[in-house]
Amino acid sequence: MYDINLKSLTKSFGELQAVNDITFSIPKSSVTVLLGPSGCGKTTLMRMIAGLDTPTSGNIFFNDTDVTRVPTKRRNLGMVFQSPVIYKGTSVKHNLELPLLSEKLSSSEIAKRVNDVADLLGISGDLNKMVEELDNGTRQKIAVGRAVARQPQIILFDEPITNIDITAKLELKRSLKEVFSRLSQTIVYVTHDQTEAMTLADQIALMQDGVITQCAPPKEIYEKPNNQFAGWFLGNPGMNFIDEEHINLSGTEITSSLFIQTIEAGAKVSKVKTLGVRAEAINVSSKQTPNSREARVIRKSLGIGGQYLLDLEYGSLKVKARVTHQVGRDVGESVWTVIDSNNIIMFDENSVAI
């Protein structure tokens, strides 16, 4: 299998720098998700890997081979597009076969691959149907099947779930998870949806303004964002940020109206500009406990999975907290909160974690 190495890759469209000097390695035989808000350059980056866009400068290597100027056809990769691409006027089976026909395979091998991939995606029953009869979800499965059946070294997914209606979405996501667990290929997956990224990725490469800001496994990137953007973009709600006016720095210690303890930060203290706390890292209780801070509930809403989202107020400081149980306190009443020092992340003036 190939790993993908990008060297100073840049793509600009006129004034706009879609991809800005990215040097990065995508490890082989794993699922790398390029995650970021719209317009961050993730699709452009993928299209350059596919050879559908030409970089303004920089190089792309598959293993050690420079493929920057190699046309798409000779890059030995598969790709699934945002809108499901099917070849019209033919059956599902023929759609899956088409890319295999130019691969010089025996007909029994072709039949085997088509059946395997149809089984894997759960579309065996549809093999003889005409593609026009199928809904978008199934069409996208065919597109996935086409990419997988050819067994290329690299498979690229460009927001494959975005254009699918909500009911088919979940099923397709499950199928993809299943497919990914079986494949040993290098997979690059572009999305703006963090849940998708969290579910499917071996590692997430977070992109902002044409630059990859952090690449780490989902859990790590969530818990240890190395900049404020990562903290804000991942999680729902995003990370709470406590700015300077609510922080006191003295010597090597940090105190705040948010928590009662003193954080010993050593020499780092001088650089601290902002603190970050995840909503679920704030432990909320209805009774006063030792070492807790009092807060007032100013809003209360029900989140997904029976979770509650509380807007809390500590004097002039407002944060969001997420709890999995009924706190039994209404808007306007007091609660008491505790935050573990390990869950408090420090950021410097450039919004980078320290």
Place this chain on the structure above:
Amino acid sequence: MTKKVLDFESKIKEKKTSVASTNKRMSWLLLTPVLIFFGLMNILPTIWMLGLSFYDYTLTSSKGATFIGVTNYMDFVKNEQLSQSVTRTFLFLLIAIIFQTLFGVLIGVLFWKNDKMPGRRFALTLFFTPMVVTPIATALFWKLILDPTFGVINYFLTSLGLSKTDFLTDTNLAFPTLIVVDTWMWTPFMALMTLAALGSVPKAELEAASVDKLPIRRQITTVIWPHAKFILMLGILLRSIDAFKTMDLTYIMTNGGPGDRTELIALSLYRFAFKSFKLGYSSAVSVFLLFVAIALTAIYLYVLNARKKAEEQS
């Protein structure tokens, strides 16, 4: 309480209907001038013509219009010259459109493939000029180009040691020459339609085809043709309807000659109506032409509809 809500709802409904009816009235009001114009200039004359086709009515004759039933139509069917002219028109249409489509597609594909070629816009503009020049002007300057004594083509022919040829009066060459000029004039149109047709192929499908390593042949059959066929066919149909009415080229360049070698139906019709002033008879011929045009238009609408359906499916 409930009554109040109901009252409120009915009021909203009332308001909505009144807005809708005002909108409807307004749209009719705005349409009226066009409808009047269309009725006076298209519908009325057509009905008039339909009626006239059952009369013997010649402007140069002293007797007035006399009803003769379908005699005009019978004459038209029996008239060998006319039926030859109809056959010739279809032949002209067929050959011209085959060449125009062939060259048009070729050039269209060339422009489509090289969409980053420097000077592409300029080349396109230049290339499409024949289509926008008035046919009369085209006919006139081609007549000059082909002129046996001072035409540029004969200049080259003689400088190559070949004999002078009068393309427009040669019995074997006049008809093909006309097709060449028509092709020169309308190939750009087919190229434009080809570009539009190719433009209707979704980019993602083309990209998927190149990722899937489909050979060119399969790319054409499975990706390009299913999308492009509609606009291309519409182009061919539009061209057919237009070619069927070709009049200016033959009128200026050959006036139907030599003999009747280049006499197309529209020219014959012109002669009957405005040279012999046989209004009844020429009306019958016009009705025939009208039906051919309607038949072609019906196919055109059918294709349009098929395209809409195909789009809805995806």
